Amino acid sequence: MMFCQKCGSVLVPGRDKDGIILKCKCGYNSRARKNVLITEEVKLGREDKIELVDKKIETLPKTKEECPKCGNNTAYFWTIQTRAADEAETRFFECTKCKNRWRVN
Numbered sequence: 001m002m003f004c005q006k007c008g009s010v011l012v013p014g015r016d017k018d019g020i021i022l023k024c025k026c027g028y029n030s031r032a033r034k035n036v037l038i039t040e041e042v043k044l045g046r047e048d049k050i051e052l053v054d055k056k057i058e059t060l061p062k063t064k065e066e067c068p069k070c071g072n073n074t075a076y077f078w079t080i081q082t083r084a085a086d087e088a089e090t091r092f093f094e095c096t097k098c099k100n101r102w103r104v105n
């Protein structure tokens with residue numbers, strides 16, 4: 001049994017144009033709840049991706065980029081799309097010599 005997130009009443013199964021939903025007499029329905037869950041899953045997926053990149057750093061491509069710490073001019077690089085898709089992606093570098101990491105937007 002599911003209860004309303006807003007008022008605590010028992011939700012009643014019903015149908016709308018998109019399929020089965022759980023409705024409450026106060027106007028709340030389970031479709032709103034579903035949207036929240038999807039947002040959380042996307043966020044988790046992104047964190048997993050960052051972790052994966054960290055673990056596979058030895059296989060990343062190298063580029064000519066000067067390390068701000070030791071002056072070595074070769075670094076591993078990868079890119080991560082931050083937040084909204086229309087924002088510029090962030091480039092990450094890791095020095096092949098001293099393992100210093102930095103980012104460029």
Ligand SMILES: [Zn+2]
Nearest residue numbers: 004007024026
């Ligand atoms: Zn309710």
Ligand SMILES: [Zn+2]
Nearest residue numbers: 067070095098
């Ligand atoms: Zn360095």
